[in-house]
Amino acid sequence: MARVVTMHSYRGGTGKSSMAANMALLLAARGLRVGILDTDIQSPAVDTIFGVTAGPGTGTFADYLVGRCEIEEAARFVPDRNLFVVPSRTGFSAINEIMTNGYDVGLLNEGVTRLVGSFSPDVLLLDTHTGVNTETVMAVAGSDALVIVTRAHRLDLAGAAESVALANRLGCAQRALVVNMVPEGAAAADLVSQVEKAYGSPVTAVLPYVPEMADLADGHVFVTGRPWQALLAGYQEINSVVLGEGI
Ligand SMILES: Nc1ncnc2c1ncn2[C@@H]1O[C@H](COP(=O)(O)OP(=O)(O)O)[C@@H](O)[C@H]1O
Numbered sequence: 601m602a603r604v605v606t607m608h609s610y611r612g613g614t615g616k617s618s619m620a621a622n623m624a625l626l627l628a629a630r631g632l633r634v635g636i637l638d639t640d641i642q643s644p645a646v647d648t649i650f651g652v653t654a655g656p657g658t659g660t661f662a663d664y665l666v667g668r669c670e671i672e673e674a675a676r677f678v679p680d681r682n683l684f685v686v687p688s689r690t691g692f693s694a695i696n697e698i699m700t701n702g703y704d705v706g707l708l709n710e711g712v713t714r715l716v717g718s719f720s721p722d723v724l725l726l727d728t729h730t731g732v733n734t735e736t737v738m739a740v741a742g743s744d745a746l747v748i749v750t751r752a753h754r755l756d757l758a759g760a761a762e763s764v765a766l767a768n769r770l771g772c773a774q775r776a777l778v779v780n781m782v783p784e785g786a787a788a789a790d791l792v793s794q795v796e797k798a799y800g801s802p803v804t805a806v807l808p809y810v811p812e813m814a815d816l817a818d819g820h821v822f823v824t825g826r827p828w829q830a831l832l833a834g835y836q837e838i839n840s841v842v843l844g845e846g847i
Pocket residue numbers: 609611612613614615616617618619645780781782807808809810811813814815816831
């Protein structure tokens with residue numbers, strides 16, 4: 601049975617998409633069959649992270665939403681990995697129709713069901729647009745686990761109540777709460793207690809700010825090598841929680 605896992609953050613740029621990509625690679629390296637569906641049509645990321653390009657006969661999630669392809673036709677298998685990705689869009693394809701006419705949000709859950717049925721992933725990660733919006737509500741409602749990503753500053757924490765209310769209302773019990781981009785030298789214990797107070801739930805992982813990760817000029821996205829050790833451990837911890845291990 602596939603586990604569907606939704607990534608959420610109240611504010612943008614907290615690291616959801618890069619975390620989803622790394623979680624997916626680590627899960628695939630464990631021999632699990634993994635998919636990532638990028639539902640973030642406003643600000644897609646999975647296409648860039650995995651180098652997905654547009655091409656004849658290839659669709660995207662946005663194309664599926666406007667009826668231009670089947671969801672299965674939007675899945676791209678990453679060579680040599682147990683992994684497929686569904687980009688939300690590549691370039692402007694389908695975006696104009698969606699902006700003008702909207703789309704039937706029920707198609708999101710139908711697409712998830714179809715991906716699960718057709719490709720039998722062990723884990724399907726749903727990357728989402730920032731904040732609380734219809735797509736995110738639909739994604740969370742149909743998920744087995746939720747990863748809430750926040751930074752430890754006032755603006756991010758101000759949205760905590762809404763994220764918690766969303767998760768509670770939709771009954772998503774299995775949650776990982778992640779504090780990302782913690783600056784070097786920050787007092788980790790204080791920070792964890794502030795975040796736990798805001799979210800009313802234990803913090804799963806505290807991830808440092810890693811400058812190499814922020815600087816994508818050299819294409820560093822995936823956790824390999826020494827500077828990434830702390831991130832690697834954190835991503836693995838998050839994976840155990842979403843898989844329901846050790847509970
Ligand atoms: N721990 C980290 N340290 C430094 N930069 C990070 C870290 N995690 C993510 N980033 C960078 O932050 C930027 C935003 O990340 P992204 O995954 O796109 O966030 P979101 O999907 O939440 O908007 C990217 O350039 C990413 O590489």
